[in-house]
Amino acid sequence: MAWSCLLFTFLFQCTGTWAQSVLTQQPSLSGTPGQTVTISCTGSSNNIGYSFVNWYQQFPATSPKLLIYGDSNRPSGIPDRFSGSKSGNSGSLTITGLQPDDEADYFCQSYDSSLNAPTVLQVHGEMTFMMAWSCLLFTFLVHCTGSWAQSVLTQQPSMSGTPGETVTISCTGSSNNIGIFGVSWYQQFPEMAPKLLIYSNSNRPSGVPDRFSGSRSGNSGSLTITRLQPEDEADYFCQSYDSSLNAPTVLWVHGE
CATH class of the missing domain: 2.60.40.10 (Immunoglobulins)
Incomplete structure (x- = not known):
């Protein structure tokens, strides 16, 4: 067995029984270059309402990229076309000035959340790009501040x-x-x-x-x-x- 695309989530510094609760996103969304699109993520008082929401972007056969952490913070290097917000038990990712290379899978993630299916974003322009990947890999940062960085395991x-x-x-x-x-x-x-x-x-x-x-x-x-x-x-x-x-x-x- 060797599977090139894999999906996981994790819980940090937890005690007692580990459990998951559900996040939901729209399965797909489309737009044209230059438009503004918003992807929504609905959770509960046990995850988004209690803590935060993070957002990830993933292309085929690549590791996911953190776009937004702590509801609205961008890691260094992420264009300001990407922004996040939270209201109650829901979070949103907004992409302005849509570009063809924004076509990807987008995930929301929060504390104590189950593995949710992504929103597949299609950008229709001179060429139609079709992406739908059944197995996806992501990691996330919990309760972070400042610039987000990664180190190797x-x-x-x-x-x-x-x-x-x-x-x-x-x-x-x-x-x-x-x-x-x-x-x-x-x-x-x-x-x-x-x-x-x-x-x-x-x-x-x-x-x-x-x-x-x-x-x-x-x-x-x-x-x-x-x-x-x-x-x-x-x-x-x-x-x-x-x-x-x-x-x-x-x-x-x-x-x-």
Whole structure:
């Protein structure tokens, strides 16, 4: 298994049971060059109303790009054609002076939010561009101020084992991410949203078997899977605050 486009979300510094609540966006939107378009995102008092909304743009086979964080803040390098706002339990992304290269998938994201489908923006001009990607990857920044930046996490690209074995996947970061904030781990199968396995270094959400365990030492984290099973064959991601989108470790399970 090796899947080039993957989707995940994460929860930072949480305690207790991990849960998700729903965000909704319009499935598609179109415009012509020069127009202004607004993409809406509706949540609840548990996510947008309580905290914030962030917005991401993604093109095929590329990592997503943060456009707006904390409702209305732009990271350095984002044109002022992109703006965000929040009202109650809803957020909006507005794009003015629409350009053909704005055609992409756009995601909203908030605290305690489920993985929502994107809004596919089509810009019709001299040429019609069609984009619809079923599997998408994003990361997000929680409660940030100032300029948004990313730092690197690294994992081994692949590993293998046989049923019954114990395997450990490692993730190396720095004092800017894992060293301060810890590490989370996700498992993903083809055409499916990822599943959170471990948060805050070693905590398992309800429903995750105790065969999966996590640990941290300094600037590195580890995911250990005991009593390996054929259905454990999947992609595994580590994630931490202020971290870039790292390639997964592809785990192969060989046996009957």
